[in-house]
Amino acid sequence: MVETVAFFRPDDERAAEATQIMRELGAEPLSDPMLAVEPTGETPREDAAFTILTSKTGVELAADGGWEPSGEVVAIGSSTAEALESAGYPVDRLPEEFSSTGLVTELRAAVPGARVEVARSDHGSPVLTDGLNDAGAYVHETVLYRLVRPDGAGESAAVAAAGNLRGACFTSSLTVEHFLAAAAERGVRSEAIEGLNRAVVGAIGEPTRETAEASGIEVDVVPDIASFEALAAAVVDRL
Structure with a gap:
């Protein structure tokens, strides 16, 4: 059956x-x-030492908006990394654990005093932003899209x-x-x-x-x- x-x-x-x-x-x-995805029309800021993308959708919207990254580009998982590479962006860091906790662990030693851009949906976990703030980063979050129930x-x-x-x-x-x-x-x-x-x-x-x-x-x-x-x-x- x-x-x-x-x-x-x-x-x-x-x-x-x-x-x-x-x-x-x-x-x-x-x-x-x-x-269902509702784009906000925003793009990631371009002056960060680290820019974190957390989804394929976010990468596509950033690329469509003409985003040009500075500093290191960080992906939360393999599908996001593949989307970045397909769009012609580098993938400078990919944590072993594909989660907000994994990203904080990956970046904790590198971000004190650095500007970190987090570009994602409106439902992103505070674990990531709070963890980076606690590590001493200057965190800015850009909401690229909203996720709604169809x-x-x-x-x-x-x-x-x-x-x-x-x-x-x-x-x-x-x-x-x-x-x-x-x-x-x-x-x-x-x-x-x-x-x-x-x-x-x-x-x-x-x-x-x-x-x-x-x-x-x-x-x-x-x-x-x-x-x-x-x-x-x-x-x-x-x-």
Whole structure:
């Protein structure tokens, strides 16, 4: 029997890529985008000693805005690094741990007294900015885009509530929060959580796992590599 696995990537090439990955793994994909991008029109400042980009979307918006970096360019993970290289930017630093904590650890010794630009979405973790401030950096944050829940999101919540979902791949804390909000709007929040807890739930990293578990969602797998492909493979393998 083909297992239905939900994912929540934006309705663009990322959802199409995820659909292909799921089918190659032998699962039935259920694409239920929980994030839509609203650009702010801002670009990263260009006078920082370190500029941190945290997502492929942020890199693309910075490039579209004609951003020219000064100092070192820092990526939070492999997909961001690949996007930077594709756009013609250098990747001077890539932390071993693809998280805000990992970035702080990577930069702590280098940033005292330095200007650090953090360019990301409006839902960025304060762990990064607070940690860099505590390390002695002069931190400036530019919000490149807002992440909103698309109208009509929540098909996966209904499927989970009905007991017909076998797996779910959460790629950020915000996808968890939007899934639960969509379930609540449909009047099936508790049933959707119960359905997830009968399925195999994957989280892309520890912050996402913590968000899910704080809401009563049991997380079964967290891949060693913070990529959708690794997450999907881990969920399907557990199935």
